[in-house]
Amino acid sequence: MVAAEPEVETKLEQLRFLTPETAEAVRSTYGTPAYVYDVASLKANARECLSFPNAFGLTVRFAMKSCPNAAVLQLFNSMGLHIDASSGWEVRRAMAAGVPADHISLSTQELPRDFAELLGAGVRVNACSLSQASAAALALPGHHVGLRVNPGLGSGGTKRTNVGGPGSSFGIWHEQLGEAEAIIAKHGLHVARIHTHIGSGSDPAVWQRVSGLSLDLMRRFPTATHLNLGGGYKVGRMSYEYSTDLKVIGEPVKGDFEAFAAETGRRLHLEIEPGTFLVANVGAIVSTIQDIVSTSGDEGHTFIKLDAGMTDLLRPSLYGAQHPLVTLPAGGAKRGPPRPYVVVGHCCESGDILTPAPGEPDVIAERVLGEARIGDVCVVEGCGAYVSGMSAKNYNSFPEAPEVLLGEDGQLHLVRRRQALEQIYQNELPLPESIMS
Ligand SMILES: *Cc1c(COP(=O)(O)O)cnc(C)c1O
Numbered sequence: 001m002v003a004a005e006p007e008v009e010t011k012l013e014q015l016r017f018l019t020p021e022t023a024e025a026v027r028s029t030y031g032t033p034a035y036v037y038d039v040a041s042l043k044a045n046a047r048e049c050l051s052f053p054n055a056f057g058l059t060v061r062f063a064m065k066s067c068p069n070a071a072v073l074q075l076f077n078s079m080g081l082h083i084d085a086s087s088g089w090e091v092r093r094a095m096a097a098g099v100p101a102d103h104i105s106l107s108t109q110e111l112p113r114d115f116a117e118l119l120g121a122g123v124r125v126n127a128c129s130l131s132q133a134s135a136a137a138l139a140l141p142g143h144h145v146g147l148r149v150n151p152g153l154g155s156g157g158t159k160r161t162n163v164g165g166p167g168s169s170f171g172i173w174h175e176q177l178g179e180a181e182a183i184i185a186k187h188g189l190h191v192a193r194i195h196t197h198i199g200s201g202s203d204p205a206v207w208q209r210v211s212g213l214s215l216d217l218m219r220r221f222p223t224a225t226h227l228n229l230g231g232g233y234k235v236g237r238m239s240y241e242y243s244t245d246l247k248v249i250g251e252p253v254k255g256d257f258e259a260f261a262a263e264t265g266r267r268l269h270l271e272i273e274p275g276t277f278l279v280a281n282v283g284a285i286v287s288t289i290q291d292i293v294s295t296s297g298d299e300g301h302t303f304i305k306l307d308a309g310m311t312d313l314l315r316p317s318l319y320g321a322q323h324p325l326v327t328l329p330a331g332g333a334k335r336g337p338p339r340p341y342v343v344v345g346h347c348c349e350s351g352d353i354l355t356p357a358p359g360e361p362d363v364i365a366e367r368v369l370g371e372a373r374i375g376d377v378c379v380v381e382g383c384g385a386y387v388s389g390m391s392a393k394n395y396n397s398f399p400e401a402p403e404v405l406l407g408e409d410g411q412l413h414l415v416r417r418r419q420a421l422e423q424i425y426q427n428e429l430p431l432p433e434s435i436m437s
Helices: 019-031 037-050 068-079 087-094 115-121 130-137 174-187 204-219 246-264 276-282 315-320 419-425
Strands: 032-039 058-063 080-084 104-107 122-125 144-151 190-195 224-227 270-271 283-295 300-304 323-328 339-344 360-364 368-371 375-381 402-406 414-417
Touching: 019 032, 019 283, 019 323, 019 375, 019 402, 019 414, 032 037, 032 276, 037 058, 037 068, 037 276, 037 368, 058 068, 068 080, 068 414, 080 087, 087 104, 087 115, 115 122, 115 130, 122 130, 122 144, 122 190, 130 144, 130 174, 144 174, 144 224, 174 204, 190 204, 204 224, 204 246, 276 283, 300 375, 315 360, 323 368
Parallel strands: 032 402, 058 080, 058 270, 080 104, 104 122, 144 190, 190 224, 224 270, 300 339
Antiparallel strands: 032 283, 283 300, 283 375, 323 375, 339 368, 402 414
């Protein structure tokens, strides 16, 4: 059962790890917009994942697509986390950051051309379709592979983050496993891992069903030693949303692994691949309110315009995702009582809104915020996962914003510079003379 989420409240959201002073320090040192990630929270979340209940061993893989900055990869690597990569490019990026090849697992919609080389280097590849299984078999016959299976059900925070079930193209459809087995037998492949990842936003009952279905898959592949249950642990970004308790979802699954071992003698190694859980609430965007305009009449609103937008944070425009917004008066000035605003981004694009109606990216909604003036700071919270790495980068030619780590000692560390204008067009070539009129 998913705990029913209470009605959306009008109470003001609070800063998660920043203080008004650190937000001002970020602005004065690096300018706005800027991403800030909190090292203490990154470490605490990693430790929590590393203590996920397990019967016979655990590997935690950080789903790096959620926050791919090298500094974050290096921090997690130093704590013993491994990596889940979603493309060959991510594999190369993680290796460039210093992650050992054999700590990287690739589950991808598009098999990279150099995947045989990656396999040879020790990267674990999960075949996510029948054609990927054939390609792996032809490239390296007899090799150990994983199979990503679509077990037939999914669970997602939104329709677009649901990655299991008949409406999803991720993984080998469970009814086609016979064909996968034929490919494996023909080429002498060795199935070492079974992988299921059904989406973000799961509840414990769904988790246990998936683990049950996945264990049935393990019966079918007697050589498999590792079961990867993917990620998808929901994290509340807004104060009224619930977060997954890893102990609650993990304990029953641990019991299932023990029962499986008692029955088959196989002590399976568990892998999990959280992205959201590790980073969602460890990041914030510090922005400046660069304009305030209003319209009147029944459908009139007061609009806050940030110097950030879909170029930095796409989730509201894409999913109608809700992110906490905290206005901070410049210089700590006193302001009037909170009032309703519509908050928009800086792009010339009506879809660039930070306060969509929940789950409805096409509909604007008002949000009650602390009264704001032009020049005040606005902090967008819940910006660690699928934000910097998933933006409408360079739309309207806005440069990519810098990324900053807030250390445990309160010091700020720049881990990505703001992009320069020339870097936006550096790969463009001049118009050939012959085309000019
Ligand atoms: C995206 C992804 C994850 C992480 O999902 P979250 O919802 O961020 O936890 C894990 N595994 C795979 C294969 C993914 O594609």
